[in-house]
Amino acid sequence: MSNQPTVSVCIVNLNAALFLRQCLQNLPAALPDLDFEVIVVDNGSSDDSLRMLEEEFPWVYLIRNSQNMGYTRPMNQALRLAKGRYLVQLNPDTLPQPGAFSTLYFFMESHPEAGICTPKVLNRDHTLQYQCRRSAARPWDVITYFTGLWRLFPKNRLFGRYLMTYLPEDEIAEVEAVSGSCMMIRRGVIEQIGYLDETFFAYQEDADFCFRARQAGWKIYYVPMAEVIHFGGKGGSSSEPYRAIFEWHRSYYYYYRKHLAKEYSFVINGFMYMAMAVKLIISLLRACFSKEKVVGTKKP
Secondary structure (H helix, E strand, C coil): CCCCCCEEEEEEECCCHHHHHHHHHHHHHHCCCCCEEEEEEEECCCCCHHHHHHHHCCCCEEEEECCCCCCHHHHHHHHHHCCCCEEEEECCCEEECCCHHHHHHHHHHHCCCEEEEEEEEECCCCCECHHHEECCCCHHHHHHHHCCHHHHCCCCCCCCCCCCCCCCCCCCEEECEECCCEEEEEHHHHHHHCCCCCCCCCCCHHHHHHHHHHHCCCEEEEEEEEEEEECCCCCHHHHCHHHHHHHHHHHHHHHHHHHHHHHCCHHHHHHHHHHHHHHHHHHHHHHHCCCCCCCCCCCC
16 A cells, blocks of 8 residues: 555445455555555445455455445545555456456556556456457447347358447457446546546446547557456446446437437438337336346446
């Protein structure tokens, strides 16, 4: 720990004690030879999170919220307190691999145009979690994703744009957006464009932040030499699945209205809004009849 850290790791937790413990245990090895701090914002957990943090990780700066405030507001609580030159947004259900954040740090240091970067995010079976690098989610990209065309033609730039499946997994690439499950942000980006938009309760705030960063002239990179395992859905979304499903769809609607609607005709916009409403209804119905409540894409 340091009073003037190079890297600040910011985590929002809700009832994810088991995963958070593993995440925190892995952090020192992910940041060898770097001064760092860790800030955890707890969203009113009812599990063993608070006791575990106080007894096992006294070096973690803990912020206690009395209730679930979503993701964006508590993450901003952490980001505003962070002192590092680089700030890492990290989900509690992740396992940073040895040297992961040091690798991202040295990449950012040698690429001053890079405002945001993400590691190679892996599923628990060590396959690539494609959501870690993606496009700005324009209409065609979203249509090809939810219709499954990207699975039929993953190497085709026309059909694989949303998840950028045509890009090699093990090569550095400039991308349009990355996942908030794990991303490193240069402090200069926040100083220029501000913090996360708190209109997003949760979800799509990462896409919005990346969109604003690119508008301001920063570049966003996927850096696969660094690796983080992400279990997915083991934190806040599993605690309130129906609310999470609603907020996921509301957030994309707001993101689309904020950034993309002005680029398209009222016909395309009308189609997109109708498709969002239909997908929300289908997702809620599916959750009603399913034992496992999944928000977004199920991770293998």
